[in-house]
Amino acid sequence: MVEINKNPGAIAGVLDTARIKGDFPILQRTVHGKPLVYLDNAATSQTPTAVIRALVDYYERYNANVHRGIHTLAEEATAAYEAARAKVAALIGASPDELVFTRGTTEALNLVAYGWARQHLRPGDEVLVTPMEHHSNLVPWQRLARERGLRLRAIPLTEDGRLDLAAMDGLLTERTRVIAVTHMSNVLGTVTPLAEIARRAREVGAVVVADGAQSVPHLPVNVRALGVDFLAFSAHKMLGPTGVGALYARREWLEEMEPLLAGGGMIRRVTLEDATWADPPARFEAGTPDIAGAIAFGVAADYLRGIGLEAVAAHERELVRYAWERLREVPGLTIYGPGPEHRGGVISFTLEGVHAHDVAQVADGEGVAIRAGHHCAQPLHAHLGVPATARASFYLYNDAGDVDRLVQALYAARKLFVRP
Numbered sequence: 001m002v003e004i005n006k007n008p009g010a011i012a013g014v015l016d017t018a019r020i021k022g023d024f025p026i027l028q029r030t031v032h033g034k035p036l037v038y039l040d041n042a043a044t045s046q047t048p049t050a051v052i053r054a055l056v057d058y059y060e061r062y063n064a065n066v067h068r069g070i071h072t073l074a075e076e077a078t079a080a081y082e083a084a085r086a087k088v089a090a091l092i093g094a095s096p097d098e099l100v101f102t103r104g105t106t107e108a109l110n111l112v113a114y115g116w117a118r119q120h121l122r123p124g125d126e127v128l129v130t131p132m133e134h135h136s137n138l139v140p141w142q143r144l145a146r147e148r149g150l151r152l153r154a155i156p157l158t159e160d161g162r163l164d165l166a167a168m169d170g171l172l173t174e175r176t177r178v179i180a181v182t183h184m185s186n187v188l189g190t191v192t193p194l195a196e197i198a199r200r201a202r203e204v205g206a207v208v209v210a211d212g213a214q215s216v217p218h219l220p221v222n223v224r225a226l227g228v229d230f231l232a233f234s235a236h237k238m239l240g241p242t243g244v245g246a247l248y249a250r251r252e253w254l255e256e257m258e259p260l261l262a263g264g265g266m267i268r269r270v271t272l273e274d275a276t277w278a279d280p281p282a283r284f285e286a287g288t289p290d291i292a293g294a295i296a297f298g299v300a301a302d303y304l305r306g307i308g309l310e311a312v313a314a315h316e317r318e319l320v321r322y323a324w325e326r327l328r329e330v331p332g333l334t335i336y337g338p339g340p341e342h343r344g345g346v347i348s349f350t351l352e353g354v355h356a357h358d359v360a361q362v363a364d365g366e367g368v369a370i371r372a373g374h375h376c377a378q379p380l381h382a383h384l385g386v387p388a389t390a391r392a393s394f395y396l397y398n399d400a401g402d403v404d405r406l407v408q409a410l411y412a413a414r415k416l417f418v419r420p
């Protein structure tokens with residue numbers, strides 16, 4: 001029998017998780033009659049009451065289109081939408097006019113590939129990617145490479161799943177135009193040295209396109225300190241709603257970028273024959289945006305700033321250290337990726353003799369939500385030599401008691417599937 005930690009906060013955790021859990025209505029529910037333990041935060045995070053209220057408040061009090069009307073509701077909606085842009089930009093140390101609202105990380109990365117790189121890259125130019133990219137920072141580059149005759153090259157990983165920077169140096173040439181790299185792997189949890197990568201990229205005149213889907217929600221991120229050219233992230237992974245996200249881009253690049261969508265809201269002047277584009281960021285936000293979602297995204301940013309990203313990161317570091325020790329006790333369990341000192345709050349693993357989907361299903365039966373599969377990183381799983389992994393991913397409301405419940409579920413899975 002696994003011993004349950006009676007005082008979770010004392011073992012792991014910088015944050016007052018009991019209080020924080022109270023802010024998240026969904027964490028009060030049960031699943032299969034057991035209190036929910038939510039450990040699928042890398043897929044999507046849960047939503048605090050303040051964010052849910054912001055969505056409702058918009059529809060109840062000032063639902064109107066933005067940037068168009070001159071009536072009170074439209075002015076209030078526009079002010080709230082632009083205030084949200086400023087809040088989200090401030091969270092990453094950017095100015096509001098450098099931040100484009102998108103549908104999420106995927107759209108933001110496609111906007112870089114098709115809005116910027118398609119104009120700037122020539123046949124024979126090289127794009128460096130990594131084997132641990134989420135498909136959304138890989139497939140757009142593959143597509144563009146086919147269309148424009150580019151060459152994709154992959155920066156190798158070290159044995160323990162970190163980027164091999166020495167090998168990257170060997171790949172960097174004057175043909176390298178883009179380094180498309182995740183800031184934190186959604187499978188291995190590896191945190192990449194973005195500032196160092198950006199410094200080396202600058203030496204050869206390449207730009208860095210960073211996937212911040214997993215880093216911005218969990219670490220203090222400052223685009224100026226990192227020196228990246230582009231950074232993409234999603235609201236739904238950082239306590240906000242689904243369907244909205246952001247692209248940070250250096251102003252000089254934004255000025256030169258082409259929109260993906262054309263239509264209302266993104267033009268300066270239109271004649272029957274022709275049109276000119278509005279200044280960024282409006283140029284990239286054609287049509288009616290997800291107004292309520294963007295406003296709620298701003299409230300999520302406020303919530304995170306209130307707690308502090310330093311504290312969130314420290315809390316998850318403690319939790320990962322604890323989970324690491326507890327998981328390694330489970331017979332037949334293999335953890336992929338680097339040690340706790342080089343990773344964020346993500347742990348992917350396999351359990352010998354139990355398929356990852358069965359692990360997740362047994363865990364669900366115990367009220368523990370984890371994910372299983374390739375996590376939109378098939379090349380990485382090919383590299384690891386496993387078709388699927390189970391993944392536990394943490395956030396600010398998780399504590400050591402949640403880890404204990406996961407470990408208990410894994411013993412339950414072993415009991416069901418592994419013959420003694």
Ligand code: PMP
Pocket residue numbers: 042043103104105106107134136137182184185186211213214234245376
């Ligand atoms: N990149 C990474 C590292 C991710 O984890 C995810 C979400 N799983 C994405 C990109 C895609 O984000 P979205 O689905 O919100 O566009």
